[in-house]
Amino acid sequence: MKITLEHIKQAQENIKNITLHTPLVKSHILTTPGRDIYLKLENLQRTGSFKLRGAYNRMLQLSAGEKKRGIIATSAGNHAQGVALSARELDVFATICMPENTPLTKIRKTESYGAEVVLYGANFDESYSYARTSAEKSHQPFIHPFDDAHVIAGQGTVALEILADNPHIDVIVIPIGGGGLASGMAIAAKAINPHIKIIGVEAEGASCFNESFKQHHICSLDHVKTLADGIAVKRPGEMTYELLSHYLDELVLVSEEEIKKAMMLLLEYHQILVEGAGAVAVAALMHNKINPTYKNIALTISGGNIDLSTLSKVIDYGLMQEKRRISFTIQLEERAGHLHELMHILEQYNANIYSMTQSRNHVNLQFGYQDTDMVLETNGEKHAQEILSAIRESGFILSNL
Incomplete structure (x- = not known):
């Protein structure tokens, strides 16, 4: 089936009663003079990502017999939730195979919609192979996460909403894992405006x-x-490779550090919670990987399903990178008042102690001293340097900075 704008418009009609028309908001942090940046907030979609769109559109194509047998799907998390909710709405039993390292929040949410979760494999591709084999043995329909015409058409409805909300958008930046979202959005966007640029990340x-x-x-x-587990795919789809070879104007890569910084910016300045995959479009823009001549840009925030432990690590990393949290080891004499002298300096410079651990077990430690591992909260790099300089000038020995 050749996917057209009409298929995507039909998908929009099919899914309108289960999906949300998510906001397209202007980012006043990322916007610069002469260059407007908008965020398409699919993290606010039901199930926390765009995946519900394609999953539900595909599930609507099941015959009565297929619905009775139940379906099998595989996913790193977001497609799983989309399929699980769709199955519940259509009264279909769903078995979802997920990689063993899938964040706990995605597993729990998938189960909360009534699906059975099977954990298998170290990554998406191992999980996918297992699920396909299971579907063949049980003669159950397999709901592919990206390489399916109805799934792709459903994902393309994101672009219809963007251009309905702002027809002046001339560049859309889209995360790419298996390529279903970018394929559907590219087909829709270029059918509406042949001059629009589609950039994958x-x-x-x-x-x-x-x-x-x-x-x-x-x-x-x-x-x-990658931290961006939602796009951690080893191999493109057959359909999506063909489509993106034709429709994609540019493809850029972002590092783990760039993804973390984008997640921090969205959380701190926009109060938007995103997963790694949801931040890659912002990461590309932040780190100058989008042509500066492009003026009206929509960044696709594809999902917000992040495990709390992962979020905590990202926040810790961001605070350390910006020197709003600093760690070091300081040698303290084992005499009355030496620790008090250190506390006096920290009080003078309004530094908050986040944690402090003392030890006498280091091999090279001088007799009569103890090592103290400290983590301080500061107001940023300048404040941090002032604190460290004052500690050194008072005669304290610092290491492990």
Whole structure:
């Protein structure tokens, strides 16, 4: 089936009673003079990502017999929730195979919609192979997360909403994992405005499309590793590779550090909670990977399903990077008043102690001293340097900065 604008418009009609028309908001932090930046907030979609759109549109195509047998799907998390909610709405039993390292929040949410979750494999591709084999043995329909015409058409409805809300958008930046979202959005956007630019973003640790485009054929990566688990795919889809080879204008890569910084910016300045995959479009813009001549840009925030432990690590990393939290080891004499002298300095400079651990067990520690590992909260790099300089000038020995 050749996917057209009409298929995507039909998908929009199909899913209108279950999905939300998510906001397109202007980012006053990222907007600069002569360049307007908008965020398409699919993290606010039901189930926390765009995946519900394609999953529900595909599930509507099931015959009565297929619905009775139940379906099988595989997912790193977001497609799982989309399929699970769709199955509940359509009274279909769903078995979802997910990688063993899937964040707990995605597993719990998938189960909360009534699906059975099976954990298998170290990554999406191992989980996918297991699920496909299970579907063949049980003769149950397999709901593909991206390489399916109805799924792609459903995802394309994101672009219809963007251009309905702001017809002046001339660039759309889209995360790429398996390529279903970018394929559907590109078809819709270019049918409405042939001059619009479609830019895809992959994580450096999961750049299967970038490698495939370089080799001019579909390639499988040996391994994938990225914070952006929602786009951690080893191999492009057959359909999506063909579509994006035709429709994609540019493809850029972002590093793990760039993804973390984008997540922090969205959380702190926009109060928007996103997962790693949801931040890659912002990461590309923040780190000057989008042509500065492009003026009206929509960044697709694809999802917000992040595990709390992962979020905590990202926040810790961001605070350390900006020197709003600093760690060091300081040698303290074992005499009355020495610790008090240190506390006096910290009080003078209004530094908050986040944690402090004392030890006498280091091999090279001088007799009569103890090492104290400290983490301080500061107001940023300048404040941090003032505190550290004052501590050194008072004769304290610092290490492990």
